[in-house]
Amino acid sequence: MSDQNSSKSQGLSYRDAGVDMEAGDALVERIKPMAKKTMRDGVLAGIGGFGALFEVPKRYKEPVLVSGTDGVGTKLKLAFDWNRHDTVGQDLVAMSVNDILVQGAEPLFFLDYFACGKLSVDTAATVVGGIAKGCELAGCALIGGETAEMPGMYPEGEYDLAGFAVGAVEKSTMIDGSTIAPGDVILGLASSGAHSNGYSLIRKIIDRAGAKATDDFHGQSMSDVVMAPTRIYVKSMLALMAKMTVKGMAHITGGGLVENVPRVLPENTQAVLHRDAWQLPKLFQWLQKEGGVEDAEMHRVFNCGVGMVVIVNAADAATAKAQLESTGETVYQLGEIVARPAGAHQTIVI
Structure with missing residues (x-):
C-alpha cells in the first residue's frame, strides 16, 4: 500500500503525458533555415514569435487581400502507408496558392498547421x-505555423496537415470572370498528376488492383507517380497577367473539370471542352481502366491532366499559349466559350 501511495505522489511531467517539448524545440531549429530561404520583401517578423508580421508591398495602390485555406486530404494515407513524406508539403501550399491565384492575387505569405500524436522530428x-x-x-x-503534439488524438506514425495563404491583388485588376463572353478561348495548363484530389477513389483502385509503391509504372515507381506533388502555377501565371488581360481562371481541384470551371463563368455562358484537345495521361488511363470509372465520373473527380484552366480573348490565345510555354508550362487549347443553352450544364466535354 505504501509503494502504491508513493508512486501516486510522484510528480508527473508533460513528457509522462506523451508530449516531448525538447523534440518540438528541435523541430523549430530544423525549420528555421528552411523558412529563411522563403523570405521576401514585406516580412517584418517570422518564425519564432507569437504572430507573424507582414507589410503589404507599397507598390499596391489599392491592395485587396485574398486568402485561401486547405489540407492535403486522404493523399496523406498513402504518405503514411508508403512512407513518402517529401511531397505532401508542396501539395499543401499548392492547394491554397493556386486557389488565390485565380482571382489575380500574388501570394505573399503562408502559415501551416502540423498535428500528430507523437512528434517525429525527422518526419x-x-x-x-x-x-x-x-x-x-x-x-x-x-512566416509561421503551429506544430501540435497531441497524444491519443492520432494513430502512431500519422499526422494531419492544414495551412493557409494570404495574397494581394490591385483592386482594379481583380479577376472575377465577369467579362467572359462567347468566343473566348479556353486554355489548359498540364497537371503534374492527380495533385491532391480524388485520393479516396485512387486508394480504392490501388487496393483493388493490388498495386504496390515499388511497382514499375512506365519507368517510374508507382509511388513517384501517385505521390507527385501538385504543380504550382503562380510564377508563370503572374508573368502572363503582367503582359495581357486574363478574363478568368479555374484551379481544377475537387469536382474536376466539370465542377470547377463553372465557378468563374457568367450564368449565360458555357465552356465547351474538346476531349481530343489533350491526351489523358497514363496515370488517369490506368485509374479509369483498373477502377472501371466512367468518363463522366473521371471528369467530375479528377483533373484528368489539366491542373489550371485559363480563359482569354480569342485574339490573345496564341500569344498567351506561347508566353506560358516560355515559362515552362505545357498548354492545351481545350475549347471555347459559347452562349449557354437553356437548362444546360455550364461545362461540357465533347
Whole structure:
C-alpha cells in the first residue's frame, strides 16, 4: 500500500503525458533555415514569435487581400502507408496558392498547421521541407505555423496537415470572370498528376488492383507517380497577367473539370471542352481502366491532366499559349466559350 501511495505522489511531467517539448524545440531549429530561404520583401517578423508580421508591398495602390485555406486530404494515407513524406508539403501550399491565384492575387505569405500524436522530428522536418519548397515555387514567405503534439488524438506514425495563404491583388485588376463572353478561348495548363484530389477513389483502385509503391509504372515507381506533388502555377501565371488581360481562371481541384470551371463563368455562358484537345495521361488511363470509372465520373473527380484552366480573348490565345510555354508550362487549347443553352450544364466535354 505504501509503494502504491508513493508512486501516486510522484510528480508527473508533460513528457509522462506523451508530449516531448525538447523534440518540438528541435523541430523549430530544423525549420528555421528552411523558412529563411522563403523570405521576401514585406516580412517584418517570422518564425519564432507569437504572430507573424507582414507589410503589404507599397507598390499596391489599392491592395485587396485574398486568402485561401486547405489540407492535403486522404493523399496523406498513402504518405503514411508508403512512407513518402517529401511531397505532401508542396501539395499543401499548392492547394491554397493556386486557389488565390485565380482571382489575380500574388501570394505573399503562408502559415501551416502540423498535428500528430507523437512528434517525429525527422518526419515533420521532411514535411516542412516540402512546404518550404512549395513556398519558394510560389514566391511567398513561410512566416509561421503551429506544430501540435497531441497524444491519443492520432494513430502512431500519422499526422494531419492544414495551412493557409494570404495574397494581394490591385483592386482594379481583380479577376472575377465577369467579362467572359462567347468566343473566348479556353486554355489548359498540364497537371503534374492527380495533385491532391480524388485520393479516396485512387486508394480504392490501388487496393483493388493490388498495386504496390515499388511497382514499375512506365519507368517510374508507382509511388513517384501517385505521390507527385501538385504543380504550382503562380510564377508563370503572374508573368502572363503582367503582359495581357486574363478574363478568368479555374484551379481544377475537387469536382474536376466539370465542377470547377463553372465557378468563374457568367450564368449565360458555357465552356465547351474538346476531349481530343489533350491526351489523358497514363496515370488517369490506368485509374479509369483498373477502377472501371466512367468518363463522366473521371471528369467530375479528377483533373484528368489539366491542373489550371485559363480563359482569354480569342485574339490573345496564341500569344498567351506561347508566353506560358516560355515559362515552362505545357498548354492545351481545350475549347471555347459559347452562349449557354437553356437548362444546360455550364461545362461540357465533347
